[in-house]
Amino acid sequence: MDVPEAAAVRVRIAPSPTGFAHLGTASTALYNVLYARQRQGSFTLRVDDTDIERNRPEYEQLIYEALHWLGLDWDEGPDKGGPFAPYRQSERIDLYKQHAVKLLAEGKAYKCFCTPEELEAERRQAQAEKRPYKYSRRCLIDPPKDRSQFTVRFKVPGGEIKFTDMIRGEMTFDAGLIGDFILVKSDGYPTYQFASPVDDSTMKISHVIRGEEHLSNTPYQLMIIDALGYERPQAFAHMPLILAKDGAKLSKRKHPESNLMLYREQGYLPEALINYLALLGWNPGTAQEIFTFDELVRVFSFDRVQHAGARFDWEKLNWINGEWIRGMDDAELAGRLEPFLSSLDKATIMRAVPALKTRMTKLADATEYLDYLEQDPEPPALDPDSIERLKLAAEAIKDVPWQPEPIEHALEEVVARTGISKNKLYTPIRLALTGKKVSLPIHYTLALLPREVALERINRMVRS
RNA sequence: GGCCCCGUCGUCUAGUGGACUAGGACGCAGCCCUCUCAAGGCUGAGAUCGCGGGUUCGAAUCCCGCCGGGGCUACCA
Numbered sequence: 001m002d003v004p005e006a007a008a009v010r011v012r013i014a015p016s017p018t019g020f021a022h023l024g025t026a027s028t029a030l031y032n033v034l035y036a037r038q039r040q041g042s043f044t045l046r047v048d049d050t051d052i053e054r055n056r057p058e059y060e061q062l063i064y065e066a067l068h069w070l071g072l073d074w075d076e077g078p079d080k081g082g083p084f085a086p087y088r089q090s091e092r093i094d095l096y097k098q099h100a101v102k103l104l105a106e107g108k109a110y111k112c113f114c115t116p117e118e119l120e121a122e123r124r125q126a127q128a129e130k131r132p133y134k135y136s137r138r139c140l141i142d143p144p145k146d147r148s149q150f151t152v153r154f155k156v157p158g159g160e161i162k163f164t165d166m167i168r169g170e171m172t173f174d175a176g177l178i179g180d181f182i183l184v185k186s187d188g189y190p191t192y193q194f195a196s197p198v199d200d201s202t203m204k205i206s207h208v209i210r211g212e213e214h215l216s217n218t219p220y221q222l223m224i225i226d227a228l229g230y231e232r233p234q235a236f237a238h239m240p241l242i243l244a245k246d247g248a249k250l251s252k253r254k255h256p257e258s259n260l261m262l263y264r265e266q267g268y269l270p271e272a273l274i275n276y277l278a279l280l281g282w283n284p285g286t287a288q289e290i291f292t293f294d295e296l297v298r299v300f301s302f303d304r305v306q307h308a309g310a311r312f313d314w315e316k317l318n319w320i321n322g323e324w325i326r327g328m329d330d331a332e333l334a335g336r337l338e339p340f341l342s343s344l345d346k347a348t349i350m351r352a353v354p355a356l357k358t359r360m361t362k363l364a365d366a367t368e369y370l371d372y373l374e375q376d377p378e379p380p381a382l383d384p385d386s387i388e389r390l391k392l393a394a395e396a397i398k399d400v401p402w403q404p405e406p407i408e409h410a411l412e413e414v415v416a417r418t419g420i421s422k423n424k425l426y427t428p429i430r431l432a433l434t435g436k437k438v439s440l441p442i443h444y445t446l447a448l449l450p451r452e453v454a455l456e457r458i459n460r461m462v463r464s
Numbered sequence: 465g466g467c468c469c470c471g472u473c474g475u476c477u478a479g480u481g482g483a484c485u486a487g488g489a490c491g492c493a494g495c496c497c498u499c500u501c502a503a504g505g506c507u508g509a510g511a512u513c514g515c516g517g518g519u520u521c522g523a524a525u526c527c528c529g530c531c532g533g534g535g536c537u538a539c540c541a
Contacts, residue, residue: 018540131466132467132537185539186539215469216467240469276476279489287489309533312475429499439500440500440501441499
């Protein structure tokens, strides 16, 4: 009963541990996971650590941490194992070598002894002659006999390379324009263009979902898959790039917002980041803006993916994060707030949440509203009228049950009795308690502080 | 330079030849609510659909050219 279309869906991401975990990695992971869940397929995490110069184990941990935080968990990976282990390219070197040897033996690849300087000279020459550069094939035609250091080059067969992109449709590339490229570096490590197709083939990847920067890499990889006699993936999907405000691809060096951990530190909810990422480059075709992960799994499709790159926008992310915060259950939100308010006990946080909820765009915002609980403010300078009002307020609330509502009623009673406006009555209290002009509603500002502390901060103003 | 992808309000986008006086969201402005700040409600400003030619009775939507942006073109991935 095996129908070709029903073949197992196997997708993957292959991030490089060459720095902090990148926003683009999360985005690509999201689309892969969405597709895998939709098609009951599996999602593999493969670590692309063939750049021995830049690659670091701790960066790999950062990738794990970020992806777990976002809930984008994988079925197979270096830390989990799986039927196609190992999942770290540095541990698959023998496999690449075997494949290189095979191509060499079949005359589909050849050793190149050219030095980087010679190559550079070729390139410059081509540029000077305003001619598109392609490797000269001098080591294919007439290899030098006196050298030992070499790379392995693929002998590009030429012709047309066609493939299906789930977003852009049928793609055609002219391989005649592609020069013989390097498969194995002189340090024995494979290049990305070689390792990627070997892994995708041997790991039986069915759909390659990745960023658009790889669109023009696809013909390179397809030629290798063909030369090796492997079956090609069923389809590719090249997602639009996430662009920085300046319109360039988000880069680790130039754009700090590409650092995934930044979002966790600032108190963005993983749900909200996922939600925002999904909407960057894709739309549901409806007016819905807020999506849970499960909803995304249900409605996501590649034919509603945008073709053009999308600029990253903090404002929209902030709004989505706020929507998630406001929509969250109080107890749940209190739990999420705890790491940001480590000096406060759980009960206090819980009592603050109802008032805090509509005032945060990110969890870290809570600290500005609540730091007066821990830090006694410098007593503000108040005019005599304000001092009088503080007296009135202190008198009204000193014996009231210490909860927001009774406090609110007591103060409103003062307003009703004296005709003093709420603004004139509450502002001095706010200043006395927090030293700031902005705080939670006054009854919360009061109630969150122990009664004695609150009254003392008021009374010392009256005394002075 | 060559190849590839792309081009609708500031941003994310809807739109696939007539219902488009181009819709929504974020942001922005104003008003309402209001003890501050938010949240919420209402209203509004904001896009000659990159430009120029076609095709057509009719084009944001199809074709050509140009311009602009991005990606790839590495012994980075």
